[in-house]
Amino acid sequence: MNLATAVAIKRTREIGTRKTLGAPRFQMVTQFVTDSVVLSLLSLLLAIAIVYTVLPFVNVFASKELSITALPVEWMVGVLLIIFIVGILSAQYPAFVASRVSIVDALKREVKFGGTSLSVRKALLIVQFAISIIMVASTLVIYQQLNYLREKDLGFNHENMVVIDVNSRNLRRNFETVKTEFSKPAEVLGITASTRVPGEWKSFPIATTKSSENINGSEMIFVGIDNDFLDTYQIKLLAGRTINDPVADSLKIVLTQLAVEQLGLTDPIGQTLEIPRVRYGERMEELEQPFRVEIIGVVEDFHFESLRANMMPVIFGALNTSIQVIDYYTLKIKTDNWAQTIETLKTINNKVDPNTPLEYTFLDSRFEELYVTDARRGQIFLTLSIIVVVIACLGLFALVSYSVESRMKEIGVRKVMGASVNSIVGLISKEFLILVVIAGVVGLPIAWFFMRSWLQEFAYRVSFGVSVFALAILLTLFIAFVTIGLRAARAARMNPVNSLRLE
Structure with missing residues (x-):
């Protein structure tokens, strides 16, 4: 929804032109929804291709014989319904707001979206990154324990x-x-x-x-x-x-x-x-x-x-x-x-x-072989951590895009007043990095609780502390900063004339 909203802001001038030419509101809403549903269907096709590619490796790893063709028809129909529902819902709000804007505001790109909605999106982003930090911290602890098990002196020679x-x-x-x-x-x-x-x-x-x-x-x-x-x-x-x-x-x-x-x-x-x-x-x-x-x-x-x-x-x-x-x-x-x-x-x-x-x-x-289950758990957590972080970064990128599109005039004014690219990137990044830190405050206690419970299964275990959690936070902050920086830097380098020409 964040990305769809950002795209809607970029397309407000197009919407204004269409309204000037007499396009009805329903037609514009339909176009937004159609674009979103098509994008969701393309994502489904990409997901199916990835599953076909990865599934043989998953079967070997998990000692299973899973097959995507074995899914019941009802499940496939359900997936298609979910795709359509997600496509419609993600486009409905930005399409509704953008289509209601006046022709003058649309041509000047002066579109305001609800503050309550933005707060909800930020809260959801915090939840996403909290889950990411939980997964990253848990993965670090699991691999630390596995390394401890491999390196611990057993009291006898077991090599060769x-x-x-x-x-x-x-x-x-x-x-x-x-x-x-x-x-x-x-x-x-x-x-x-x-x-x-x-x-x-x-x-x-x-x-x-x-x-x-x-x-x-x-x-x-x-x-x-x-x-x-x-x-x-x-x-x-x-x-x-x-x-x-x-x-x-x-x-x-x-x-x-x-x-x-x-x-x-x-x-x-x-x-x-x-x-x-x-x-x-x-x-x-x-x-x-x-x-x-x-x-x-x-x-x-x-x-x-x-x-x-x-x-x-x-x-x-x-x-x-x-x-x-x-x-x-x-x-x-x-x-x-x-x-x-x-x-x-x-x-x-x-x-x-x-x-x-x-x-x-x-x-x-x-x-x-005594720890093969734990090794598999570590690999699963590593894979899920990567997936969760990527999803969180996509959400972050979308929210940053929305923020940037909403503040293009402010960015243009700051550039005219002599602000550097780095200062603008820092200004935009600060707001979102604070959200990641809040996510860390929420996620780390949860990660500590679950990892402490898991380590209780071992009579001999590592003692993890601040360093593991600090590393998890730093890794997540770094990835988030790169994600924010890519979008913010592009906005900071744009010619301010493009955003201020109508003022």
């Missing part, structure tokens, strides 16, 4: 680590042979077997563990490991030793610092713990005879799960292949040619287990 999923009896039974064969390539710096790996999507066995100081017990993740696990993952050993022999150390365990703290142990090495039950997901299994295990080592804490959850204490037990199932082999790799290295691993796998193809993932990718 290949995890092989064990899905056959040969890989489980021929434990030593498999390790020996996979460790032969020079690119393999280390290999270990375990029942679980960090970033695991399966439910962990949770062992209830009791000590003399903690008779009620604490729930801890239980992981069966071989003697190379700590070295391969570069988990720091703080006290004691790791598990060396699966048989001799079958009743020996290694704890994380957090496990030691929860058990209330001050000198853990050599102490005995009791494990009366183990929980697998929702199923709790009471052991007929509780395990009594001896602590032989303590390692630094590390994140075995997503950073959404608080760090869990971990118990490492000996991987006894006679009673436990190997689920994974983890290989530490150093290579400049990953494609060739993977082919080498596939060749080895075909040798030790010819009937089962190699199934592998990269350990860092497993952790990234």
Whole structure:
């Protein structure tokens, strides 16, 4: 409507000429409405073309199979009705006012539109930019959190680590042979077997563990490991030793610092713990005879799960292949040619287990998959932010155009009196930049509330403050200033004779 009003002001001289020639009022209103409806229909065609172009990428991104042709006919009819209604409503007010102006005022371009209407438009512009600032600030916080999740030290090495999923009896039974064969390539710096790996999507066995100081017990993740696990993952050993022999150390365990703290142990090495039950997901299994295990080592804490959850204490037990199932082999790799290295691993796998193809993932990718929903949310917010800002800038451009067309004589007088282009641009910009600042005052508390609620989903999160909101405001102000400046500068450079010739 703002843009239509600005165009109506520019066309008042045309309206005056038509009235002089006897054109009826209805004809002029019809022309305005027709122009607006045609413009809306052209916008619809452009929107359909954009949807056809973008939809395949959206389907890949969202893992959907959306199709514009699948829309019901009723929906398409509804869209056309909305287009016609929008076209008519957006042109009705400026057409009505412009057609009522007298011939003399029209020829002199002295047309006044309602002050109440202008206030409503400014209020709507504030709402648009408030939404823009909410989206921009939210996007900045989301990407800040995602970067924090990627950069946070997890307490172990997760780079250049290949995890092989064990899905056959040969890989489980021929434990030593498999390790020996996979460790032969020079690119393999280390290999270990375990029942679980960090970033695991399966439910962990949770062992209830009791000590003399903690008779009620604490729930801890239980992981069966071989003697190379700590070295391969570069988990720091703080006290004691790791598990060396699966048989001799079958009743020996290694704890994380957090496990030691929860058990209330001050000198853990050599102490005995009791494990009366183990929980697998929702199923709790009471052991007929509780395990009594001896602590032989303590390692630094590390994140075995997503950073959404608080760090869990971990118990490492000996991987006894006679009673436990190997689920994974983890290989530490150093290579400049990953494609060739993977082919080498596939060749080895075909040798030790010819009937089962190699199934592998990269350990860092497993952790990234834990936050894939949040990454998609960030991309969606980024896209929506761009769309919302563009729409807000179009509204701003329209309102600035309306303001400029209404003040052409004032601008002409100021130029005659010696005002520079910059001073005129500053004069016009000031009014609208204040509206953007007001939008920031409205939008930032809302953005803070929603982002604070979202970050509560993470046990480990960034602390965002004034800097993020200041950046959101500055970005929006800059974009708004460029939008205003483009229209204001063009008006400031116009020859004042054109606007003052009738005075």
